[in-house]
Amino acid sequence: MTESATAHDLEDSVLKTPVEKLENQDAIQVITDDQSYNESEIVPFVNNINDKDYHVISIFGSQSSGKSTLLNNLFGTKFQTMNEQISRGQTTKGIWMSNRIMPENNKNLLIMDVEGSDGIEKSEDKDFERKACLFALSSSEILMVNVWENQIGLYQGNNMELLKIVFEVNLQLFQDSESSKKVLLLFVIRDYIGNTPLEAHKTTLCNELDKMWEGIKKPESLQDAKFTDFFDLEFRGFPHFVFQNDKFLEACSNLRTEFDSEKVFNHDKYKFNTKLPLDGWEMYTNNCWKVISSSEQLDLPTQQILVAKFKTKEIANKLFDEYKVSSKTLLLDFGKNYESIYNLLNQALLAFKESGGRYMESVYSEEKLNLIKEIQTLNFEHLSKSIDEKIHENIISKSIQNSLSKKEIIKATPSFVDRSFNVVTAFEKEYESELIVYLDKELISQEHQTLLVDGFMSYVKSVLEEENKKEANKLKKKLNKELFKEIEEYLEISVSKPDEDFWADLKVFYKKSLNKTLKKYTQKDGSLKFPLNFTDEETQSYIKQLSLDNIKTLNKSIKGISSVQKLVLILEEQYKNIFLTDQENQAPRMFEMISLPDMENLHHSCKARCENWLQQFSKGSDLSTWNDDVYDIKSEDLRSQVTAEYSDYSASDSEDEDDGQSTTIINDLKIKRVLQEFTKKVNIISLQTKRIIVQSSMN
Ligand code: GDP
Ligand code: MG
Incomplete structure (x- = not known):
């Protein structure tokens, strides 16, 4: 120049x-x-x-x-x-x-x-x-x-x-x-x-x-x-x-x-959208220089976005910390302080707009959403806690139990399922209308609202589930009690005579009795339908349990007559019934008319019948098949459990090793003991009878 x-x-x-x-x-x-x-x-x-x-x-x-x-x-x-x-x-x-x-x-x-x-x-x-x-x-x-x-x-x-x-x-x-x-x-x-x-x-x-x-x-x-x-x-x-x-x-x-x-x-009509606030300018130009001096293939928008993200995050964090402090006591009673909490949120958002809004619109909006979310989550934690405390478990459980088991309610709605349904809908309505007071899109997100309702309803449902289980148990007990009573009554009579078809007859009676009891729950199409809130799967397992319990009930009755003492009494009773009573005309036998040898023969044949009965009784029967045709369950499904149950009981009275497969309910040793006692007793009866015959022949 x-x-x-x-x-x-x-x-x-x-x-x-x-x-x-x-x-x-x-x-x-x-x-x-x-x-x-x-x-x-x-x-x-x-x-x-x-x-x-x-x-x-x-x-x-x-x-x-x-x-x-x-x-x-x-x-x-x-x-x-x-x-x-x-x-x-x-x-x-x-x-x-x-x-x-x-x-x-x-x-x-x-x-x-x-x-x-x-x-x-x-x-x-x-x-x-x-x-x-x-x-x-x-x-x-x-x-x-x-x-x-x-x-x-x-x-x-x-x-x-x-x-x-x-x-x-x-x-x-x-x-x-x-x-x-x-x-x-x-x-x-x-x-x-x-x-x-x-x-x-x-x-x-x-x-x-x-x-x-x-x-x-x-x-x-x-x-x-x-x-x-x-x-x-x-x-x-x-x-x-x-x-x-x-x-x-x-x-x-x-x-x-x-x-x-x-x-x-x-000249640039967009400049206000893209211009960085001064507090980000240093970071931005610093990054630009880094990019330029190292000539890395980065782009300017990325740099601007990075700065905007960093800065808006920084501002949002500060505001959230402030919100935490200023909302602390208010949040303790969310419902009461709802409006003040709302105001705090708005203040935070306004402040964020003022300082964060100077950055790139898209980044600002995104960070604003994050800030709202953070505040909402904090609010949600407090709200759900205060709600939990308010509708304390006891209150809910109590009112659920009331709505399920009050007499007049049962009368009006006999089905447990219907009653449960009514409880659920009532609670849902009540809870939602209660929540709506505090629930605002800004304060609590839709997601959180759903969480609250879901959480509450699942709690209600879990209480109902418990009730349902209790109800199911009650029902099972009631059913088995009825069954037990009938079997007891039947056995009382049936064992009094040494009928050879003891097991077959008992089986027929048992089935008849069980079907009669179940009939209360049988629908027109013949399928079993319990008034319980069960899924198909649960119903299946319930029926299985019920079936098993039926057999246990049956077993209990059989066990009741299987002790040595009881069997001796039964046999004695049987013997008396056939020996002392003339079966043809159902009248006491006139031993005066019978010769001594005939009486001896009669004594032996009666005694043998009773002993036969005992032999037959002791063999038992495969109870696991007894529910076949009653429920829609395969006997194989039950067998292992029934056998376990059965052999348990058998083993308790037995000194023998049990192979777990046999149905024998009385072992040989026990039979021997029963027969010894039985023989003693009937010998006395026959002796007395002899005496009567001898006396009458002398007269
Ligand atoms: P820079 O290196 O581009 O910053 O230039 P300077 O401002 O340092 O000026 C360089 C020289 O140009 C100085 O001697 C100035 O006096 C001279 N100068 C400054 N303005 C003008 C101008 O408008 N016309 C001419 N011809 N010379 C100028
Ligand atoms: Mg110069």
């Missing part, structure tokens, strides 16, 4: 300071000389900014093209110009930032100036230049592109090549088809003489940009993207800073007005 020496000379003497110099806001370095993100300075810098509304702009252009000079004159910043660098012997590179409070609205204008080392075309410097430009592009709303008027149209000259690379990488790294953020490229045409209308330059530059855009390698998803999808364009001319200083300053003043009124920022 040939004019620079002259310009330098003139600058000090001519330069006016049209903008009040920024006193407090000296520039800080965002990216340092050694190309690292200067977190230690940026964080306090950003934290010190009071009003959090802000805009970010930056400038791009070749070295010593008057960028810093323009910014300083536009905004009163104190970026180092080349002249100062020379006078101080410094050559720095990096990105600098200053904050200017915009006078009209007190918003912050963050201005970034990119500085490279001068002149020397080292590849390292080119690399930094590119990265710096990419950083400026990704973090700014407006990128000012500094070009000389006389270089417009000379492709190489005005850094179009650099822009092309930057745009290309920008597309790869930071854009996707979803991104709605647009950057304004504000071309500041320097040393603008004014002969060529700006419109003409605009056309030339637009053509160049279009050509460049066509040549850019675009990612698959952005093949059809247009330049204008990502960029808006504006053009401003700036007369020579030194030779037309007044006009230069005037142009600065004009543009400054456009900034101050935020006119230039309104």
